[in-house]
Amino acid sequence: MSTVDIRKDLTQRNANVENEGAPRHGSPELTTHLLIDGDWCAASSADTFPVFNPARPDELVGHAAGATPHDVDRACSAAHKAFPRWAALTYAERADYLLRIAQALQSDAEDLEARTRLFTREHGKILREAALELSRLGERFVLTASYAQELSKEKQLPGPPFDxxxxxxxxxxxxxxxPWNWPLSILGAKLPQALLAGNTVVIKPSRESCLTPALTIRRMAEMLPPGVINMVTGSSAVIGDPLLTHPLVRKINFTGSIGVGRRVMVKAAENLTPVTLELGGNDAGLVLNDACLDEAAFQRMFSGIFLSSGQICMALKRLYVHESRYDDVVAGLTKIAERQVVGDGLLPEVSMGPLNNREQFNIVRSLISEAKASGCDVRECGNIHNAEEFEQGYFVRPTFVLNPDQRMRVVTEEQFGPVIPIMSFADDEEAIDLANATNFGLCSSVWSSDNQRAMRVARRLEAGYTYLNAHGPTAQDNRGPFGGFKHSGIGRNLGFEGVVEFQDYHTISSAPGWLL
Structure with a gap:
């Protein structure tokens, strides 16, 4: 099936909607395949697995190919075969390919709209967020291409003792x-960097959200020589270890949970394969007593917490507020939360969609139930668009847990959903101690009207990225490296440093005066 045929197929299926924009039950679904050596092919076993709509868990959106270990071997072999020619290109030549990919991702408006709607149906996020993620992917290719000239520079050390x-x-x-939560945006923090560095790749999207990523990856691969980009979809239990331990894999870049990250390290050790791990976060936000708390600030704070229903690794997940501003913060965030409409992300009036899958839904609901059982003040806000669908889908209203015990799971664990504890502190020292009292160390934020004070506090936070007066992906500077301390990860994605993660140093020397 050609790209044009896929676009028409997607458009037809997305057109099968109710008047309000919600797809009919039993609407036609598509099937995505594997991508190996430029071939859009079925799995060797011909197996597929279903992908359902989290807003209506009984609604089938499509099927994806269920790869086998044999398919993993084929993909790795194809990437290995394509590597020498790709690596032999100059940085400028590879950067040109990245720019072609960025152009291809945005050049067909009808295709882009169809993939955006499909993404909302399979993932659950609202259309506006789906469009943001798809556009961000192309932007990250353009930014990465801009590093080509700097990367091409070599360090020269004239002798003596050697050149x-x-x-x-x-x-x-x-x-x-x-992972499933922001699969295309996160792919944009790895793929263009790996390609510009001179590597070929095998991509494994999460089975929880892989239809739109598969179609998008295919579109990107069409801009490159066969075998430079390969993709396998399927169960991690079947193809995870074969990919991690494949002898031709020379670098692993994983984004996901801490538990799976540990397994990635264990399996990578079998071949001494270097890893980059971007793992969980339990980000603390510190609202100091001099923070500017106008409506714009509350909107940035709310977005940092609840964007994509809180399913973001860098979301604000623990909010510490100076005791003199506590009531103001609770009132300001509650006011915004009460305006939210929770429902199917395809509907224009909906501002918060469902959680992506039943497992995550159950985790979040258990955290809320535990907080209620402990006697906490738990406030579930917002409006339900359709009560019947709300009960059937993986929906959770934006929820605040006020001043819980610091030992409760809603504080100590990454919620990864639309619920956040809000706690008070007496002074900056206590706030810093509370923020750092965790095994996580991905992101953090400081809210203050004094930039020097904000910087002093930020420098003492144990996190890979700290935002000032904002939090989350809409405040992210993609030129900077991104990753975590402690259990939140190893290595960095994004920025110039994200490209270097996919490379290693080569030193060449000669007698003095002979080479330089």
Whole structure:
């Protein structure tokens, strides 16, 4: 099936909607395949697995190919075969390919709209957020391409004692493992970097959200020589270990939970394969007593907490507020939360969609139930668009848990949903101690009207990224490296440093005066 045929197929299926924009039960679904050596192909076993709409868990959106270990081997072999020619290109030549990909992702408005609507149906996020994620992918290719000139520079060390040249070279086949929550945006923090560095790749999207990623990856691969980009979809229990332990894989870049990240490290150790791990976060936000708390600030704070129904690794997940501003913050956030409409993300009036899957829904509901059982003041806000669908789908209203015990799971664990504890502190020292009292260390934020004070506090936070007077992906500077401390990860994505993660150093030297 050609790209044009896929676009027409998607458009037809997305057109099968009710008057309000919600798809009919039993509407036609599509099937996505694997991508191996430029071939859009079925799994060797011909197996597929279903993908359902989290707003209506009985509504089938499509099927994806269920790869086998044999398919993983084929994909890794294809990437290995394509590697020498791809690595031999200059940075400028590879950057040109990245720019072609960015253009291709945005050039067909009808295709882009169809993929956006499909993404909302399979993932649950509202249309506006789906469009943001799809557009961000292309932007990250453009930004990464801009590093080509700087990457091409070599360090020269004239003798004595030796003439020495130090430069970086690609590692080989890179396995890119992408989670379900922001699969395309997160792919944009790995894929263009791996390609510009000179690697070829095998991508494994999450089975919880893989239809739109599969179609988008295919579109990108069409801009490159066969085998540079390969993709396998399926169960991690079937293809996870074969990919992690494949002898041709020379780099693993994984984004996901801490538990799975530990397994990635264990399996990578079998071949001493280097890893980059971007794992969970339990981000603390510190609202100091001099913070500007106008309507715009509350909107940024709310977005940092509840964007994508809170299913973001860098979301604000623990909010610590100076005791003098506590009531103001609770009131300001509650006012915005009460305006939210929870429902199917395809509907224009809906501002918060469902959680992506039943497992995450059950985790979030258990955290809320535990907080209620402990006697906490738990406030569930917002409006339900359709009561019957709300009960059937994986919906959770925006929820605040006020001043819970610091030992409760809603504080100590990553909620990964639309619920946040709001706690008070007496002074900056206590706030810093509370923020750092965790095994997580992904992101944090400081809210203050004094930039020097904000910087002093920020420098003492144990986190890979700290936002000032904002929080989350809409405040992210993609030029900076992104990753975590402690259990939140190893290594960095994004920025110039994100490209270097896919390379290693090569030193060449000679007698003094002979080379330089």
């Amino acid at each position: 020495t040249v130090v430069y970086r070279q690609p590692r080989g086949v890179a396995a890119l493992i992408v």
